[in-house]
Amino acid sequence: MSTEFAIDEEKAWQQLLARDPDAQFFYGVTTTGVFCRPNCKSRRPLRSNTRIFSTPVEAQSAGFRACQRCRPEEPAQPSPVPRMCAYLEANKDRPVRLAALGKLVSMSPFTAQRIFKQAMSVTPSQYQRAIRANSLRTQLHQKGLHYEGGDVTNAIYEAGYGSSSRVYEQTPLGMTPGRFLAGGRGETIRFAVAKCSMSQSLLMGWVIVGSTARGLCWLAMGDTPEQAEASLREEFPSASITADTALEETVKEVVKRIDGESTNESLPLDLRGTAFQLRVWKALQEIPAGETRTYSQLAAEMGIPAATRAVARACATNRVSVLVPCHRVVGVSGSLTGYRWGIERKRQLLNAEGVRR
Numbered sequence: 001m002s003t004e005f006a007i008d009e010e011k012a013w014q015q016l017l018a019r020d021p022d023a024q025f026f027y028g029v030t031t032t033g034v035f036c037r038p039n040c041k042s043r044r045p046l047r048s049n050t051r052i053f054s055t056p057v058e059a060q061s062a063g064f065r066a067c068q069r070c071r072p073e074e075p076a077q078p079s080p081v082p083r084m085c086a087y088l089e090a091n092k093d094r095p096v097r098l099a100a101l102g103k104l105v106s107m108s109p110f111t112a113q114r115i116f117k118q119a120m121s122v123t124p125s126q127y128q129r130a131i132r133a134n135s136l137r138t139q140l141h142q143k144g145l146h147y148e149g150g151d152v153t154n155a156i157y158e159a160g161y162g163s164s165s166r167v168y169e170q171t172p173l174g175m176t177p178g179r180f181l182a183g184g185r186g187e188t189i190r191f192a193v194a195k196c197s198m199s200q201s202l203l204m205g206w207v208i209v210g211s212t213a214r215g216l217c218w219l220a221m222g223d224t225p226e227q228a229e230a231s232l233r234e235e236f237p238s239a240s241i242t243a244d245t246a247l248e249e250t251v252k253e254v255v256k257r258i259d260g261e262s263t264n265e266s267l268p269l270d271l272r273g274t275a276f277q278l279r280v281w282k283a284l285q286e287i288p289a290g291e292t293r294t295y296s297q298l299a300a301e302m303g304i305p306a307a308t309r310a311v312a313r314a315c316a317t318n319r320v321s322v323l324v325p326c327h328r329v330v331g332v333s334g335s336l337t338g339y340r341w342g343i344e345r346k347r348q349l350l351n352a353e354g355v356r357r
Contacts, residue, residue: 007025007052007054009052012025012027012038012052013047013050013052014297015038015297016038016044016050017044018293018297018300018301019038019039019040019041019300019305020038020039020294020296020297020300020305021038021039021079021296021300021305021306022294022296022308022332023038023039024054025038025052025053025054026038026052026053026054026055026056026058026059026072027045027050027051027052027053028050028051028053028059028062028064029045029049029050029064030049030050030051031045031049033063033064033065034064034065034066034067035053035056035059035060035064035065035066035067035072036067036069036070036072037067037070037072037076039070039300039305040067040069040070040072041069041070042067042069042070051064056072056073059072060073079305079306080104080105080107080112080115081115081116081120081306081307082306082309083104083105084101084104084105084112084116084124085120085127085306085307085309085310087100087101087104088101088124088127088128088131089131091128092128092131092132092135095125095128096124096125096128097109098110098112098113098124101113101116101124112124120304120306120307120310122276127276130276134313186239187212187236187239187240188212188213188239188240188242189210189211189212189217189218189232189236189239189240189241189242190210190211190241190242190243190244190246190247191208191209191210191211191218191229191232191241191242191243191244191247192208192209192243192244192245192247192248192250192251193206193207193208193225193228193229193243193251194206194207194248194251194252194254194255195207195225195255196221196255196258196259204221204258204345204348205221205222205223205224205227205228205345206221206222206223206224206225206227206228207219207220207221207228207251207254207255207258207322208220208221208222208225208228208229208231208232208251209247209250209251209254210232210236210241211244211247211250211270212270214268214270215267215268215269215270216250216267216268216269216270216320216323217269217270217271217272217319217320218231218232218235218236218319218320219254219319219320219321219322219323220232220321220340220341221321221341221342221345235319250267253267254267254322254323257322257323258322258349258352259352260289260352260353260354267323269320269323269324271319271320271324273314273317276310276314277314277317279302280298280302280311280314280315281314281318281324283298283301283302284298284315284318284324284325284326284328284329285323285324285325287325287328287329289325289328289353289354290353290354290355291328291355292328292329292330292350292355293328293329293330294329294330294331294332295308295309295311295312295315295329295331295332296308296332298311298315298329299311312329315329316338316340318340321340321341322349325349326339326340327339327345327346327349327350328350328353328355336350
C-alpha cells in the first residue's frame with residue numbers, strides 16, 4: 001500500500017475504534033466500497049475489512065467512493081462546540097441565552113443546543129454552572145491559603161455566581177463552600193504511609209492513602225514519608241487528620257498495584273467533584289492496565305470529542321492517583337505530558353503495566 005506518510009496501522013485502528021477526531025488518516029471498508037474519516041458515526045467495520053489511507057485521493061485511487069455522511073473528500077469543518085465553550089467560559093458571570101450561542105455559530109438556537117449537548121453530554125447552561133463551580137473551587141483554595149478567614153462571599157462573586165444563595169443551593173463542591181474554604185473543616189480523614197518497592201528501576205518513594213468513612217479520598221506519592229503526609233495536610237489543612245494502622249493493609253494493596261502486581265480487590269473511593277469530573281474519573285478507571293489513551297481519545301470514547309481540553313482539566317484534578325489511573329493518559333504524540341506526582345513516576349507506573357515509554 002502506497003501512502004504519502006508512514007502510518008502505524010495498529011495505532012490507526014485504535015484511533016478508529018475511539019473515533020479520534022484528531023486522527024490524520026482515512027479508512028476504506030472493502031465490503032461497502034466506501035471510505036470515511038476516523039470519527040465518522042457510521043458503524044465500525046471489522047478490522048479484516050478495513051484499509052487505511054493517508055489521503056482521500058489515495059482512497060479514491062484504490063476504488064473507494066466517499067461516504068455521504070462524513071464527506072471525507074471535503075475540507076474538514078471545525079466543530080462549533082469549542083467556540084461555544086470558549087464563549088460560555090468567557091461569560092461565566094452572566095446567563096448566556098441559546099439565541100446568543102446560535103448567533104455566535106450561525107445556527108438556530110435549537111440546533112446549537114443539540115450539537116452542544118451531543119458533544120458535551122450536558123446543556124450549555126449545565127456546562128456554564130460547572131465552569132463557575134470549578135472557578136469557585138480555585139477561588140476558595142487561593143483565599144484559604146493566602147490568608148486566615150478568607151472571604152467566601154467575595155470568592156462566590158468572583159467565580160461568576162450572581163448571589164451567594166445560588167451556590168449554597170447548588171452545592172457543587174461536595175461540601176458547603178465554607179467547609180471547603182476551611183480545608184475540609186468537619187471532615188475526619190485517616191491515613192497510612194508505606195514505602196514503595198525497591199524492585200523498580202526508579203525508586204517510587206513513599207505512598208500515602210487518606211480515607212474518610214466513605215472511602216479513599218487521597219492517594220499520593222512523595223520522596224519521603226513526611227512529604228507524602230504533607231501533601232494530604234496541604235489539601236485538607238483544617239480536616240481532622242490522624243494516622244490509622246487499620247489502613248496499613250489498604251496501603252500495602254496500593255503498593256502492589258504500583259508494582260504492577262495483578263489484583264482483583266476493589267477499594268472503596270470517596271471521589272468528590274462536579275458531575276463532569278466524576279464522569280471523566282470513571283472513564284479513567286475503565287482504561288485497562290497496559291493500555292494508554294490520548295486526551296482526545298478519552299474524550300471521544302466518552303462521546304464528547306470536542307471536550308478534549310475539559311477532559312484534560314478533569315484528569316489534572318484527580319485526587320486518587322493509581323486507582324483512578326490518570327497516568328494512562330498521554331499526549332497525542334505519545335509523550336508523557338504533565339503528571340501531578342512527577343513524569344518519572346508516571347513512566348514507572350506505565351512500565352510496571354507493560355507500557356514502555
